[in-house]
Amino acid sequence: MYVDVHSHLTHDDFAADLPDVIARAEKSGLTAIVVNGLEPASNQRILELAAQYPVIKPALGIYPIDAVNDIVDNLPFPIRKFHVPDAIAGIRREVAAGRAFAIGECGLDGYWVGEETFAAQEKVFEELIGIALEFDKPLIIHTRKREERAMQILAAHGVKRVDFHCYGGKSKLALRAAEQHGWYFSIPANARNNESFRKLLKELPQDLVLTETDCPYLAPVRGERNEPANVVGTVKLMAELRNWSEDQAREQIWTNYKRLFQVGSDPDGEAKA
Template identity: 40%
Template structure:
């Protein structure tokens, strides 16, 4: 059984001490690939360094987090902080220079939880469109963050991406049922975190979406299914169990299909 975590932040300071243990637990749990997601220029550099160190298992997703793109610091997050707006053109050049080490573009998108919608919609939408066009140009899949901005992100993705020219993965998608339906119709993928164990929203999403459009992620160290432990890639195992239960198939069937989905979206 090959398992995959398509979205986590192993460059987070909470993993500085125990990364080797975390990766060996992941291996034991059956994880074959782990995509580390960048959020801003310094984080993207850390992601590439990590992937270089563990080339067998880790892959890089370089991102421009919508809040970081605006230069709005959310306070200490444990990731490198971005306190001035990101120069998108410069970051695109950086990503292009490292394209052979890059598996996906993300996390990117829009966020109206940490930034006021009235004040920032225009700028966030403008940045998001530029990033989508860049991903199309370099032919890489997109990993979308759309907190409190699900419908707005779907609208822009539908306008910018024609004929599914690049795959779209919705990370931790928390939209309402109507937004779920639209994203399913657009052919988007959904990466499901282990807190599906306690979240009825993710359970509904797994019920509604075809198995062929599901992926697994952790968003580690965040979104742990248990309060007293930080999240880590090995917990994908729990998500697979839950997906198998909801879809009424075996764990192996769930894992095999998700592995195929992973290869279709992200390649190696």
């Protein structure tokens, strides 16, 4: 059983052939694809997809740049305008109703936006952390250039159930955070071409490694569209780096997934709670 804990199957790139993409993932052995929301429209779409496809597990969130949509302009990509407090209330409602599998993505970004947005980003991040703690859900974290600050905030709130997605900060900091806090790190499908991801895949405590794609982004072959089936290559790479069999690597990651997301041993991965 393979898992992709971070994907964006709501992206336009999948509009034409989503059923084929999901079928390929299932044929490759994936039994869980966590699809992450960015703003109200994708959160809503994810809930619809989860109702339609049992393999899809809905994570609801607000991307740190969307979190400040009312104060940023002139980004190199389009951004939807929406009312952030309403979006947070909407997420809380869905989580309270038992429809969310996880909270994400959420976090802090200092790559695309500047310091003038940091306080507002942190406010949204902390509200989402609050929902995760209130309903005991795991958090899927985006952080770019703000890794240390994101870790400080998570530690201050005593958050245990955390996955850092596509972590691009210093490896030493990640290894220390894993040891100290038991936080997980999901490694993308392009790890073979990235020294830092290879290092994490090899050196993180084996209990804290997960696989993800961030698809359609970060394909193993640059420029191609990524998709959940590509997590199989990351499991193979982990096995190579640790001198394990592929079975051992796959089982380790599946066990880690079940532990963090508290899913039962039944293959459709329904939440116990």
